[in-house]
Amino acid sequence: MSGPFDATTPAGTVLAGLAARFPEASFVESQGDPVVRVARAGLVPLAAAAREAGLDTFIDLCAVDYLDRPEGRFEVVVHLLAMEARLRLRILVAVPGDDPRLPSLTGVFPGANFYEREAYDLFGVRFDGHPDLTRILLPDEWEGHPLRKDHPVGSVPVQFKAVEGAA
């Protein structure tokens, strides 16, 4: 997929247009799906351009903890969809473990709001510019980010409120 795109299909046209505008982004293929890898600073411009190019349906955003990867411990994965071109695009952004920050996509896709909160809640990846970056699935007072790989299953004793005087 790194070569020329099939411009005879609507999907190929969209991808070729994006690849021409973002030469620093690398387009590859994974299991038949187009995947593009960008640097952190390039995420928001790429997503905005993708939305203009027809990838205007926000599908998903999640994080993955690779723990020991040289290019960055975390990976933030964004899925966009173009309904007319029947195209899915996966955007991968490597995020270093010692500085887990990323510009927020909420200005481009309002639907990224809950997903970024989820990635923050479970992985501790911070999204700069997010309007309300609070925990979403876990209780507010929870400590740590449990989907990180160094957070083992069962490490947190579940606290129940003590009932005074209970026998």
Place this chain on the structure above:
Amino acid sequence: MSNPPDIVTGETEAPALGMPPAAPAGPVDESRRRTHEVWLSGTESPGDVGRFTSEGAQEMLADEAPRVLAGQRGSLVGDDYTAAAAPASGDTQIINMGPQHPATHGVLRLQMELDGEAILRAKPIIGYLHTGMEKTAEALTYVQGATNVTRMDYLSPFFNELCFSLAVERLLGLEVPPRAQAIRLLMTELNRVASHLLSVATQGMDIGALSMVIYGWREREALLGFFEKVTGLRMNHDYIRPGGVAADLPDGWEDGIAGILAKVPPGIADYQDLLDDNPIFKERTVGVGVITAAECRAFGVTGPILRAAGVPWDLRRAFPYSGIERYAFDVPVGSGGDVYDRYRVRIEEMKQSLHLVEQVAAAMPAGDYRSDDLKVTPPPRARLDQSMEALIHHFKLFTEGFKVPPGEVYQAVESPRGELGMYLVSRGGAKPWRLHVRGPSFANVQALPVMLADSLVADTVATVASVDPVLGDVDR
């Protein structure tokens, strides 16, 4: 339970309900906040009135930042929200609906600012059913994984299993036999009918058409009975597994399908007689909870809500799976994007799914119901009595599982609620490195402020019911 209070003598005084011991005086004890002592934000001590409704960081503030406010008013996409710009009377109140409200279909909580009966803004708060299933998935083998994911969207368990199995099979490069594909389609389309039956039934119930809930359950029972006959369970089946399905269809399954096809369509006709032109039902649903196609796209809203907004988008058409492209079906589309259109879309989808079931059952291919790849398929039960190697193979498969080549894949299926996607990362082991589930309800619930802003409190119930959220899918 060792010392029950002596109610005969009356010497022990029963504690007055709702009156916990007096609060300690003095400054705020920060350490108590960490111990799940519930506080009302803004109060100084747990002794203050209302101490049992802590809002914490989820509090809806009287004055929010402009972006936050726009989100709560549902005005992030489009700018035709003239009603929202109307000056409030200055006498507004912020209330909670849920998480224990019966009409929120689970533990969904909505904070709303009201001006009289009108909703100025709304904020969904979720997480009450979070059980860390994505973390659990990392500790389970691919063989065990389907058992975990089937519990997420508990009203459409077959779709969870199908999505997981398709993702694993894509990483494995595994083809499943035609009969397994047809059985998967048969079960998932029946599941769509069962899920929509529940949705339509509770939709009617929530806005006062109480007989709907009895009718809907009546027909759904026929489907759940068939699921039990095939899989042994009424929910959480773990029937669709990587490589195929757990067991072949039982003897007499054709009669079960014929019974469903004879029973459910007349039931659907009943609902339509009851609701389609019912003036009370239309009064409560037409023009209520509207969301436009552009807003659906920006928020990732899919499924019947998107189709009711006029977008003919169905993953079974766009990205077909399990050979569904070989069968004929229509994609029903609405035009109003309101509660009524969602109801109508679900009714039509049930008919289309039953039509699909009829075709699949009539042309059920012969052959194996699971892959013959011995890496993922256990040996037949009879072989275990004859062959030590088969016994070892069986034991290893269910203890260690099978390894999946490194890679990442995103697989999506059209669940009754929209796009159910799973992002699966393998690093070569027998367990997933990461399994992220893109639940349709998560995105749909996020768009609730768009549908609720400027409507009436009473319409909240109708709107939430039409979104048909499954909180097991939202919170995972």
